Amino acid sequence: MTSKKTRIGLVPIGEVPQITSKSVAAHIIGYLDLDVDILPALDHPSYAHNRKRLQYDAGAILKAMESEPFHGHAKLIGVLDVDLYVPIFTHVFGEAKQGGRCALVSVHRLKKNTDGSSAPRSLQLERAAKVALHELGHLFDLHHCMDAKCLMHFSGDLVDLDKTPLYFCRYCSVFLGDALKKLAIVD
C-alpha cells in the first residue's frame, strides 16, 4: 500500500464560464494540495427543474452525478449556473452529503450583491471558491464549524459568505488532513 495524491474531478454542468471552473480548480489545488482534473461538461440539468419553484433540485442533480463514472477521482465537484434549492430551504449556494462523493457549487446567486447590483468578477470567483472548498470539506466529513473565521462556518447569505475567510481553522485543518491521509492510503 503506497500513499498517492487524492484526485478530485471538477465537472461543469450546463453552461459555466471556463474561468469559473479553472478558478475553483486552482483554489482546490492551492488550498488543499490535491490534484484536480476538469472533466467534460455534463448537460444542463433540466430533469431537476421544479416548475413551481422555478429552481433546480440540488438533491436530484447530486443523484445524477453519483451515477457518473468517477475514473479514479475520489470526489466529484459539479459547478453550475442555476438557482439551487433543497426542500426545506429557499436556496443553497452549494450542496453536499456529509461524507459523500459528490458536491455542487452554484454561481447563480454569487454574481449579485445584496443590493441587486453586479458583484465584481474577482469577488464572484472568490465566493465560488469558498463554496467549493466548504462543500469539499463536507465530502471529507467535516461538520459546520462554530468558528466564524473558518471556511466550514455556515454562511446563510452573501454577507456571511463574504465575511468567511478563505482558510480552515486549525481544528478543521487537522480533521481535513486526517481525512485526506486516510483517503490517500485507502486509494
Next chain:
Amino acid sequence: MDKKTSIMIVDDEEIIRESFLHWFEKLGHRVEAASSGLEALEKLEKSPLEVLFVDIKMPGMDGIELLGKVKEEYPETIVVIITAYGSIETAVKAMKMGATDYLLKPFKPEQLSLVLEKIAHQRKLISEYEYVKGRLDEITRFDNIIGQSPPMQKVFDLIPEVAQSDSSVLLVGETGTGKELVAKAIHAKSDRSHLPFIAINCGAIPDTLLESELFGHQKGAFTGATHPRKGFIEVVSGGTLFLDEIGEISPKMQIDLLRVLEEKKITRIGDRQPMDVDFRLISATRRDLEKEVTERLFREDFFYRINVITIHIPPLRRRKGDIPLLVHHFLQKYSHETIKRVDRVSRDTMELLKSYDWPGNVRELENAIERAVVLSKSRTLGKGDFAFLRTAPSHVTKPRSLRDMEKSYVQQILEDCDWNVTKASKILAINRVTLHKMIKRLNLKRP
C-alpha cells in the same frame, strides 16, 4: 447550537425529513426522523430527545396535537413547528402551547441558523437554572423534605416556629424518616444558620469515644491522647448540635450532657478548667423514650431537658400520598447524578410503590429509586425494575389477625430463647404456666 444535540424531525414527507437529516448531519448532531406523531411519541418513549422539529400538517395526529402531548409528557423538550401553510392563528396557538419557534417552509438557511442559536441560548439558560437551583437546594436543604400530606404539613408548620426559639428539640420518628433533614431545616431557619451544624450519631460511637468526641481532651488525658483536641460541643460554638439516636447513650453520658445543658459549660477530659459553651441541641430518636423513662431505662431529668419541644415525623406508610412526589424528586436527583434520562414511572409501578409499606421509610424509597435508575435500560421505570421489593421483608402482606400476630411473636421469642420457657416468660412478662398454656392454645411446636 452545541455539538451532539439529539434532534428528531417529524414530517410525513420523506423528502423533507431527508433534507433536514442531511442538514443536521452537517452540524454533527444526533438526528432521528419520524413520519407521524405516533411514531415520534414511540421514539420519545424509548430514548429522550432534546429538540423536535414538527410539521403541522400530518395525517392522523397533527403537529399541534403532538406539540401538546410532548409538552405535557416531556416539558423540557424543545419543539419548533414547521409548516408550508402558515397562518398567524396557528403560529400564535403553537407558541402559546410552548413551541420555541415557528418556521415557514421553505425558509432561508440563515433563518434556521437563527432558530438554532435561539435554542442554544434557551438550553444554556435552562442548564444554568438547573445548576443554580441544585446549588440552592444543597444550601437550604429545607426544600429536600418532600411532602404535601397533612402529617408532613404539620411538621413544615412547626419548623419555622421552632427555629425561632432556642429550646431543645426532640425529633421522634422511625429510621429513614428524615430526622436529620428536619434538624438541618430548623438550623437553616434559625438565627444560628450562619454558624456550624454538627450531626453525631450517638448509636454509632462507643460511649468512651463519644465522651471524648463531645467534650474534647487535653494532651495525655488517656493513652493515645498525644495532642489536645477540641470536642464537637466546643467546635459547634454558637451553632446547632444534632445528636441522633440519643436513646442509645449510656446513663453516665446522660448525666454529663445534662450538666452541660444546665450549666452551659464543658470541661475537656483531662482538664480542670471549665469553659463556656453556647449551642442549640436537637436530638432524635426512634425509640419511645417516654416509656423508657417510666421503665427507668432513660433518665427523666435528661429526657425533659432535651424534650422541650417534640416533633413527631410520620413514617412513610402513614403518608402514602407523598410517595409520587418523593418518587419524582428522587428520579430527578438520580437521573441527574447518573446522567441517565430515566424520568418516569409507569402507572402500575406507582401503584406498586404506593402499596408497599416501606419499613425503611424515605431512605428505603430513595435507595430503591437509585437502584432502579442505575439498572434501568428504559426511560420509564416498570414493575420489573422494583422486583427486589417483592422479596424484601415488608408490611405489604395481607392484614393479619391478632391471633396470628400473637402466635408469630411468641414463637419468635421462644426461638430466641432456644425454647427455654423460663427465659421466654420473663421477656414476655407472663408466668411460666401461662406461657405453657399459650404454647398449647396456639399450637406452637419446637422446630
